[in-house]
Amino acid sequence: MDNQQLHTFPNHQDLVDLQKRIPQLDVPSMEIIFILLKTVGELSNAFHTYLSDYGLSQGKMKILLQLYKDSGKGLLPSELAICSGVTRGTITGLIDGLEKDGYVERIHHKNDRRMVMVKITSLGAELTEKVLPKHFLDVKKLIDHISVPEQESLMNILRKLLAEIPTMHS
Amino acid sequence: MDNQQLHTFPNHQDLVDLQKRIPQLDVPSMEIIFILLKTVGELSNAFHTYLSDYGLSQGKMKILLQLYKDSGKGLLPSELAICSGVTRGTITGLIDGLEKDGYVERIHHKNDRRMVMVKITSLGAELTEKVLPKHFLDVKKLIDHISVPEQESLMNILRKLLAEIPTMHS
DNA sequence: GGAATATAATTTAGATCCATACTATATGGT
DNA sequence: ACCATATAGTATGGATCTAAATTATATTCC
Numbered sequence: 001m002d003n004q005q006l007h008t009f010p011n012h013q014d015l016v017d018l019q020k021r022i023p024q025l026d027v028p029s030m031e032i033i034f035i036l037l038k039t040v041g042e043l044s045n046a047f048h049t050y051l052s053d054y055g056l057s058q059g060k061m062k063i064l065l066q067l068y069k070d071s072g073k074g075l076l077p078s079e080l081a082i083c084s085g086v087t088r089g090t091i092t093g094l095i096d097g098l099e100k101d102g103y104v105e106r107i108h109h110k111n112d113r114r115m116v117m118v119k120i121t122s123l124g125a126e127l128t129e130k131v132l133p134k135h136f137l138d139v140k141k142l143i144d145h146i147s148v149p150e151q152e153s154l155m156n157i158l159r160k161l162l163a164e165i166p167t168m169h170s
Numbered sequence: 171m172d173n174q175q176l177h178t179f180p181n182h183q184d185l186v187d188l189q190k191r192i193p194q195l196d197v198p199s200m201e202i203i204f205i206l207l208k209t210v211g212e213l214s215n216a217f218h219t220y221l222s223d224y225g226l227s228q229g230k231m232k233i234l235l236q237l238y239k240d241s242g243k244g245l246l247p248s249e250l251a252i253c254s255g256v257t258r259g260t261i262t263g264l265i266d267g268l269e270k271d272g273y274v275e276r277i278h279h280k281n282d283r284r285m286v287m288v289k290i291t292s293l294g295a296e297l298t299e300k301v302l303p304k305h306f307l308d309v310k311k312l313i314d315h316i317s318v319p320e321q322e323s324l325m326n327i328l329r330k331l332l333a334e335i336p337t338m339h340s
Numbered sequence: 341g342g343a344a345t346a347t348a349a350t351t352t353a354g355a356t357c358c359a360t361a362c363t364a365t366a367t368g369g370t
Numbered sequence: 371a372c373c374a375t376a377t378a379g380t381a382t383g384g385a386t387c388t389a390a391a392t393t394a395t396a397t398t399c400c
Contacts, residue, residue: 259380279378284378
């Protein structure tokens, strides 16, 4: 009754079984993909948990980070979208939330009335300086669990994979 | 005017600059985290693009995969939730979508009227066998761009990181 | 100068996900 | 048998994200 061998699917044996019915499945490569997805999923959950205590999401934090970095000048929503790797529609929503909370402000562009400059407020900079230090320390603590050669190896491998993803489905 | 040095934020120089204002930032560890997030994000986009041609999402595909694997027997929504790593509420929604399209069916449990058995239909099995082979080949093609020692190294490193994530924020 | 086109931001509809609350059913202690 | 508690699945409301349509403004090409 207490059938408690439930686990995150699929484990090694699941893949071996499935390979018998779908021979195109290569067990080692799928195991790598699944642990990659799992690791980043858990990482993302951890970040979300930390940031949500301050009413932030990863998307909002990334925008604050960009605006904090080039303090004063301000950025266009379309620039934020490109740098963040999300659509302009998504940026609109995130800016809405950050503006509502007083962390950023929209300023009409002087020459081109279609454009809007987004700037971080002092409250936003304050929040950034409150949130990031611990976040950075936590990340360092995590990465320090692997050796420096492993860190370099990981960077190189991920760079290769990232470069090849666009060719994957062709 | 053609200020086209826009890139995915943050690059190496951005981090070096930011480190001067927030000294807790360790540049190498943050670079690893960002490329990890970026790689899995792109991977996820690629999977989404492929699956959406068949009206599927990654969540739905994972459920079909589990039900396909233990063909016939059927699984409870709560079991699917544990194996998939999402909440029961999320499973309800995914099952709703899959059932609407005729890929799975809900069957009342004979003894415990609170429970529902979810089974894959022949149409669902057919779809699974249409979608997965190419997906598996694509994944293998991607992973083959790194050497076997690199593959083993990647697995080991990710296993270590995954194990340490729960301790990160303590 | 005026029409076609391009661009910036936003709006809308829809999907995925979560946390929380809810309904129905089962179980255990007395 | 009864009542408190636990459990299974679902509903609700909210956040994030996308793709596609919309609005407003610039630019370009006769």
